[in-house]
Amino acid sequence: MAERDPKQGGGFERCPGTSWEDLMAQDSRTAPAILTQESYEYLGSDPIPAERYTSEAFAQLERERMWPYVWQFAAREEDLPEPGDFVVYENAGRSFLISRQDDGSIRAFHNVCLHRGRKLRTDDGSADTFQCPFHGFTWKKDGSFSHMPCSWDFKHLDPKDLTLPEAEVGRWGGYIFLREEPGGPTLEEFLAPLPEHFKRWRHEECTTVIWVAKEVPANWKVTAEAFMEAWHTVVTHPQLLPFSGDANSAYWFWGDNVNVNLVPFGVLSPHLDPEGKSQQWIVDEFIKYNGRSADNYDPSGDPYAVSVPDGQTAREALGAAMRKSYEEQTGYDHSEATDAELLDALVYNVFPNFAPWGGYMPNIVYRWKPGKTPDTCIMEVRILSRVKKGEPIPRSCELHMLGPDEPWTAAAELGGLGPVFEQDMENLPFVQQGLHCSKNGKVQLADYQEIRIRQFQQTMMKYINGELGARK
Structure with a gap:
């Protein structure tokens, strides 16, 4: 652990309540070390210059000193x-x-x-x-x-x-x-420890079943960083609070290139009053979010439609249901899969713009690419689904490129993700505009919940400053 400067704040504080570590200890299966061994240190509390997101000169430095390497x-x-x-x-x-x-x-x-x-x-x-x-x-x-x-x-x-x-x-x-440029770390070295973590989740057995992209009126880093922390849920995605432990998420990183945000589902957000909210209420809210509140909804065969047995938590009940459903769908044995791997958002990020979700559920994969100016980018969302055991891997689906005036909800295949992305879009253009007109030109980050952003920014500056990348 790095020494912290008391003038800069704590650096190691956590939200009160049930922590990620507590949830792993309570899981119905023994959690692997990749989900229990914290990897985090204090990286300082200095602000980020706003011009990194708005300046064409800085974007040119990225193109020259970072992307090729x-x-x-x-x-x-x-x-x-x-x-x-x-x-x-x-x-x-x-x-x-x-x-x-x-x-x-x-x-x-x-x-x-x-x-x-x-x-x-x-x-x-x-x-x-x-x-x-x-x-x-x-x-x-x-x-x-x-x-x-x-x-x-x-x-x-x-x-x-x-x-x-x-x-x-x-x-x-x-x-x-x-x-683009040869030399430097091998792919395995660059990705470490991602390959070791993903041995359990075997993305090589998956295929792309949904693929949607859209131009976003914000810098690629502004957009990527919106997906590096979960605590904006309290204001931006309030519909998730009944079943999402947003502020109790874990944030870890390894070296320069890899970090993760572990967001628990099937638990009540610490921002909500728990009074009168049973474990069954959490499950019922989860079902509503997944589009099952219509009058003609038939719960038979729906893996989410569970009744929480006495003595069990919503996480245990949902985990058991999803464990059974995934085994039936894929033919693979999921008996040792933790509740976390079946329910939670295990959102990894590899520098600079690759973000695959871990776990056994259909996996989301994000990619962000800079646009023609610093004020735009392309955001892509893939959904990977495990191919049934013994069957050949089919060709990926075609990219659905949304038009400039089409919302994410126009991609019906995204289901409940579409409205969530639209809520993010209600922020991002105004973040970009605000950065341009910022008086002090500074972006302030939380010490813990935004540690992934700080690691990302520090790695980027190592390329810009010539510490990484450029071959002499």
């Missing part, structure tokens, strides 16, 4: 399952072709014709060659040059020098990453 989540294996399948991945001023080769390997090439600079592809697809639509310069899917029209007029070009520039590719857990 980090491992970026670019695609999932099920996005390009067959040889010849390719995905166009674009971020921070770069465009890449991620291509499945005949031997099953994956390579990533800069998606730019080496003749006049046109993008070779603008959409995902399948092809053995990449031909430029402008003049017909053509490359094989392994990036080697194939041919060009009017080759007699290009005697000064050697085909050996026309290989498409390539980025590094790493693969883990069904995820495909790329890094």
Whole structure:
């Protein structure tokens, strides 16, 4: 633990009430060490300069000093399952072709014709060659040059020098990453300890069943940081308070790149008066939130529709119901799965913009990418679902790109998540505007509940200042 400065505040305080550690001790199954061993230290209480979110000059530093040197989540294996399948991945001023080769390997090439600079592809697809639509310069899917029209007029070009520039590719857990500049930590080193934690949850056995994206009128860091803490629930998402221990969440981090927010469900928020609110009331409120309050609702077969037995908590009852439901749906044995892994939001974040949920429920995966200006970004939400044991992994669903005037609720497939994201959208544009007109130019962070944001910001500044990234 780092020494704390008494002038800067405590740094280690927690919300009164049932803690995450208490809930793990009370779980109906023995919780693994990854859910019980706290990893946290005081990182200081200094404010964050507002210009990091608003300045084009700072965004340019990100493009030059950070993005080329980090491992970026670019695609999932099920996005390009067959040889010849390719995905166009674009971020921070770069465009890449991620291509499945005949031997099953994956390579990533800069998606730019080496003749006049046109993008070779603008959409995902399948092809053995990449031909430029402008003049017909053509490359094989392994990036080697194939041919060009009017080759007699290009005697000064050697085909050996026309290989498409390539980025590094790493693969883990069904995820495909790329890094523009070679060198630095391996993917496994960059992700640690994420691969060890996710051994239990096996995302490589999942496929993408929902995929929605939208342009957000806020900086990519403003938007990402809105999903790095749970305590804004008390004002922004009050409908979650009856069954969410928002302020009793745990916030841990490891090294520079990985952190987690462990948010318990099936418990009453410490912001609510517990008087008259039974364990059954918590379950009933959880059912209402999940859209089961309609007059024609039929509880038969609904895993959430449980009656809490005497002596049990809402978490235990809901955990038992979900354990049984997931076993039936997937064919996998979940007998040792904790209530936390079946119910809670185990929200990990990998620097700079990859956030997969842990646990056994259908897993949410967030990705945020900077927009054309510091005042916009693209937010993507994937939902992964475990494929039934013994069955092949199907190709991912198509991306549903919402229009600029469409709310998240227009993506009906998101269910109850859509209204939650819309509540966040009611804040984010005004956060961005407020940062531009801030008098003191400072963003103040909580010592504990916003520790993930502070770790994220400190890591980013290590790249900006040359401590990480740039190869000398």
